Amino acid sequence: xxxALRYSALLAVLAISIGPFLWQFATSIKGPNEDVxxxxxxxxxxxSGNYAAVADVVPVWTFALNSLGVASVNVTTNCLGAAMAGYxxxxxKFQGRRLAAVIFAGSILVPFEAILISLFLVxxxxxxxxxxxxxxxxxxxxxxxxxxxxxxxxxxxxxxEEAAIIDGANAWQRFTRLALPSVKGTLVxxxxxxxxxxxxxxxxxxxxxxxxxxxxxxxxLAYLQGTFVQxxxxxxxxxxxxxxxxxxxxxxxQKHFFRGVGEGAIKG
Amino acid sequence: MTHRPYTPWLFLAPGLAICLMFTIFPFVNxxxxxxxxxxxxxxGRFTGVDNFVRMAExxxxxxxARNSAxxxxxxxxxxxLLPLLVALLAQKAVPGxxxxxxxxxxxxxxxxxxxxxxxxxxxxxxxxxxxVVEALGGTRIGFLxxxxxxxxSSMVVTVWRGLGYYMVIYLAALANVPKDLHEAAMVDGAGPxxxxxxVTVPALRPTMVLVAALSAVNGFRVFSEIYLLxxxxxxxxxxxxxxxxxxxxxxxxxxxxxxxxxxLSLVLFVVLLGLLLVTLKLxxxxxxL
Numbered sequence: 020x021x022x023a024l025r026y027s028a029l030l031a032v033l034a035i036s037i038g039p040f041l042w043q044f045a046t047s048i049k050g051p052n053e054d055v056x057x058x059x060x061x062x063x064x065x066x067s068g069n070y071a072a073v074a075d076v077v078p079v080w081t082f083a084l085n086s087l088g089v090a091s092v093n094v095t096t097n098c099l100g101a102a103m104a105g106y107x108x109x110x111x112k113f114q115g116r117r118l119a120a121v122i123f124a125g126s127i128l129v130p131f132e133a134i135l136i137s138l139f140l141v142x143x144x145x146x147x148x149x150x151x152x153x154x155x156x157x158x159x160x161x162x163x164x165x166x167x168x169x170x171x172x173x174x175x176x177x178x179x180e181e182a183a184i185i186d187g188a189n190a191w192q193r194f195t196r197l198a199l200p201s202v203k204g205t206l207v208x209x210x211x212x213x214x215x216x217x218x219x220x221x222x223x224x225x226x227x228x229x230x231x232x233x234x235x236x237x238x239x240l241a242y243l244q245g246t247f248v249q250x251x252x253x254x255x256x257x258x259x260x261x262x263x264x265x266x267x268x269x270x271x272x273q274k275h276f277f278r279g280v281g282e283g284a285i286k287g
Numbered sequence: 288m289t290h291r292p293y294t295p296w297l298f299l300a301p302g303l304a305i306c307l308m309f310t311i312f313p314f315v316n317x318x319x320x321x322x323x324x325x326x327x328x329x330x331g332r333f334t335g336v337d338n339f340v341r342m343a344e345x346x347x348x349x350x351x352a353r354n355s356a357x358x359x360x361x362x363x364x365x366x367x368l369l370p371l372l373v374a375l376l377a378q379k380a381v382p383g384x385x386x387x388x389x390x391x392x393x394x395x396x397x398x399x400x401x402x403x404x405x406x407x408x409x410x411x412x413x414x415x416x417x418x419v420v421e422a423l424g425g426t427r428i429g430f431l432x433x434x435x436x437x438x439x440s441s442m443v444v445t446v447w448r449g450l451g452y453y454m455v456i457y458l459a460a461l462a463n464v465p466k467d468l469h470e471a472a473m474v475d476g477a478g479p480x481x482x483x484x485x486v487t488v489p490a491l492r493p494t495m496v497l498v499a500a501l502s503a504v505n506g507f508r509v510f511s512e513i514y515l516l517x518x519x520x521x522x523x524x525x526x527x528x529x530x531x532x533x534x535x536x537x538x539x540x541x542x543x544x545x546x547x548x549x550x551l552s553l554v555l556f557v558v559l560l561g562l563l564l565v566t567l568k569l570x571x572x573x574x575x576l
């Protein structure tokens with residue numbers, strides 16, 4: 020009895036959580052003659068035609084490629100650059116280490132929205148507005164990831180490296196062969212959250228991009244809705260294209276997602 | 288010597304360059320520009336506190352500041368409480384619980400844009416929610432056309448999207464609540480409601496403060512939900528606009544007023560920093576108790 024109550028409550032929250040996605044999916048496969056306003060989850064005349072049709076009105080696959088490119092670069096630069104900086108902060112002794120740590124910690128405290136306009140001016144100064152480079156650069160090596168990896172490197176026992184130092188390994192060799200493989204777990208978290216953050220980012224691409232060919236999926240979708248709000252099936256198909264890769268990634272690697280929330284709770 | 292003196296700086300160079308060029312420098316520049324009349328085309332003279340005087344007399348600023356504050360006040364209580372209840376529900380390892388936890392987290396990984404578009408569709412005047420309202424004998428509600436209802440609808444979307452995220456934080460904290468506390472309370476004859484208030488809540492206080500702080504900061508800087516639900520307009524006559532919407536509409540484009548937008552950004556920064564400091568202080572008091 021108590022168990023039945025618990026399951027009913029779980030099912031209720033389940034319906035609230037994924038119901039809207041199912042409804043959106045149902046809309047995206049409804050045929051042209053079906054009423055999209057009727058609350059039926061199973062269409063009478065399911066079709067994949069809306070997915071082809073959405074590509075006719077906006078270059079949705081170009082948007083998806085742009086998003087994929089930006090996210091891939093973001094993952095690479097964050098994993099490598101943040102690991103390098105984190106390693107230096109955790110494992111190398113040098114003058115100015117405190118200063119470097121303060122710069123990264125200070126960067127975390129600056130909310131992105133507060134430097135939005137100023138950052139746009141920087142990009143214009145560099146001649147990068149309306150390029151995908153401008154979309155990537157500000158988050159290419161996030162300070163939060165530097166500190167996450169610094170903590171991961173700090174947790175490694177010192178003996179591991181001492182042996183390598185005696186063997187004459189230089190700092191780069193110790194970093195790539197010993198330290199980096201030991202923080203794989205944290206690297207996966209950094210990679211996943213960099214991908215998700217970049218794939219989902221909206222405000223910055225909206226401000227820095229204006230040429231439709233360079234749109235990422237998020238602003239492409241907002242544009243699609245603004246233009247084709249009359250045909251909700253197309254907008255629904257577009258949102259499914261945007262959300263499906265992340266859902267698949269999440270289903271494959273969900274443990275790391277949950278860990279990432281715990282470790283990176285500050286990232287908003 | 289384990290490394291050359293410049294080696295650490297080679298490791299740090301990419302990360303430091305990105306942070307200095309794209310966070311620290313823009314931040315300093317924003318603070319400086321806040322005291323000038325710079326336009327999108329550059330230039331700008333030092334104008335002292337003129338931008339802030341103008342702000343005090345600008346009704347748009349007050350609308351945006353009020354809406355951001357209301358938004359924060361509106362989303363913090365449900366985001367502190369509801370994910371905790373969901374976490375309590377999802378905590379016990381009953382069969383199939385993994386599927387439920389995964390499903391509850393799905394709205395978190397979907398982008399704010401996807402979520403915003405789905406809810407725009409659900410809350411449309413002809414949408415699913417209104418169909419249900421009508422079927423129940425009510426009249427259709429202008430969720431997206433009335434400026435107050437638009438704000439409330441956006442808050443609902445924010446809370447819906449935050450459920451899974453904060454649930455995970457609570458689940459981690461719940462795993463650390465000592466079992467014997469519950470057992471002792473049970474021996475004393477405390478029912479589940481009583482145990483919730485006298486064992487779970489006190490043990491989770493620091494986590495609740497953290498969740499309150501995170502949701503307050505994110506609430507005050509809301510952008511995507513309002514932008515999407517209002518179709519980019521900030522509501523009828525801009526009456527549902529928030530601080531970040533105002534900043535990007537004032538500062539963007541060829542007619543952008545960079546100086547004034549920077550002053551607005553500085554106010555946003557000070558408020559968010561203030562929220563952070565209050566949280567730190569509360570946390571410190573928790574530790575001393």
